[in-house]
Amino acid sequence: MISASCCRFLLFQYTMMAQICKEKSEPAYAHGGVQNPCYRSIVSNTDTFESLDADIGFVFSRMSYPDIVIKLIYRELMYLICHKDSIYGDEVACEDLDVRQQIMLIWGNDFLQWHHSHWNPDELPLLTVNTGSMLQRYLMIPDRWAVAPMSVVSDAIRNNSDLVFYTLKTPPPPRICYEVTNRFTSEPRRKGIRIIDEELNDFINQNPSICRFETWMLNNGSL
Numbered sequence: 697m698i699s700a701s702c703c704r705f706l707l708f709q710y711t712m713m714a715q716i717c718k719e720k721s722e723p724a725y726a727h728g729g730v731q732n733p734c735y736r737s738i739v740s741n742t743d744t745f746e747s748l749d750a751d752i753g754f755v756f757s758r759m760s761y762p763d764i765v766i767k768l769i770y771r772e773l774m775y776l777i778c779h780k781d782s783i784y785g786d787e788v789a790c791e792d793l794d795v796r797q798q799i800m801l802i803w804g805n806d807f808l809q810w811h812h813s814h815w816n817p818d819e820l821p822l823l824t825v826n827t828g829s830m831l832q833r834y835l836m837i838p839d840r841w842a843v844a845p846m847s848v849v850s851d852a853i854r855n856n857s858d859l860v861f862y863t864l865k866t867p868p869p870p871r872i873c874y875e876v877t878n879r880f881t882s883e884p885r886r887k888g889i890r891i892i893d894e895e896l897n898d899f900i901n902q903n904p905s906i907c908r909f910e911t912w913m914l915n916n917g918s919l
Contacts, residue, residue, distance in 0.1 A: 751885050752892060753876045756804050765877045770900050771870040772845035774803070775861040777831075777852060781838040782860075789865045790814040799834045799842040800824040803871055807843075810868040828852070835859060845871045 759766065776793075778784055784793075791814070798821035802808055822840065825831050831842050832852035844852070849861045875896075877889055 751878055751881045752889050755874050755876055756871055758872075758874065759876075763879050765879050767875045767877075769873045769875050769896065771872045772847055773870050774807075774843050774845055774864070774868045775849050776841055776864055777835065777844050777849050777859060777861045778841040779835055779838045780858050780860045782841065783839055784841065784862055786862045787865045788862055793841060794839075795819050795821055797822055797840050799831055799840055801826065801828070801831050801842065801844065803843075803845070803868070806869040807871075814866070832856060832859060843868060 754769070776784060776788055795815040796819070800821035800823065802824070823834055825834065828844065828848035828851065831844060831848065832855065834840065835842060835852075836856075836858065843864070852859050853861070875893075881889065
């Protein structure tokens with residue numbers, strides 16, 4: 697049984713799977729479930745995962761628990777995103793970014809450590825949000841800025857042509873996506889997970905903005 701302390705990590709991360717849902721254009725995907733007896737759930741809250749009602753999830757923090765299997769799926773580079781009339785450009789230095797103009801979304805512990813190494817933790821950003829869609833909503837004033845992975849950046853620019861993105865001279869670590877599955881999932885439901893993995897692999901192979909995770913990435917300091 698997965699412990700309650702673990703379950704809070706096992707929440708569905710919408711960014712990548714939402715793109716798959718859009719491309720599939722199937723209501724069953726869009727609502728987080730697939731009309732197939734092999735699936736119980738591909739998305740979960742803490743209660744369903746603890747009671748073994750969920751079979752698969754996607755997280756962005758490494759974890760180690762005896763009842764779950766974790767697999768590295770892909771990584772995304774992080775970029776500055778802002779209004780097109782802002783003063784920023786490619787290879788912008790962190791010291792040139794005013795944290796008081798930042799729209800903050802905490803992408804994980806690695807991101808937070810990177811942020812604290814460049815800005816005083818006691819100096820608060822303009823606003824802190826908790827979703828990518830909220831992030832883009834508050835960037836419509838020039839010189840406000842945020843840092844986000846390419847999946848969020850691409851979605852924001854599709855929704856609003858006034859937004860642009862730039863590289864950072866010292867960017868945060870890439871965002872790594874992990875697939876977590878229940879070690880005790882039954883074989884019929886494992887078949888359902890394999891179907892999801894096939895869709896995910898097709899999506900990654902066709903999407904130039906994300907990079908399939910490879911083992912060499914663990915050893916070259918690029919994480």
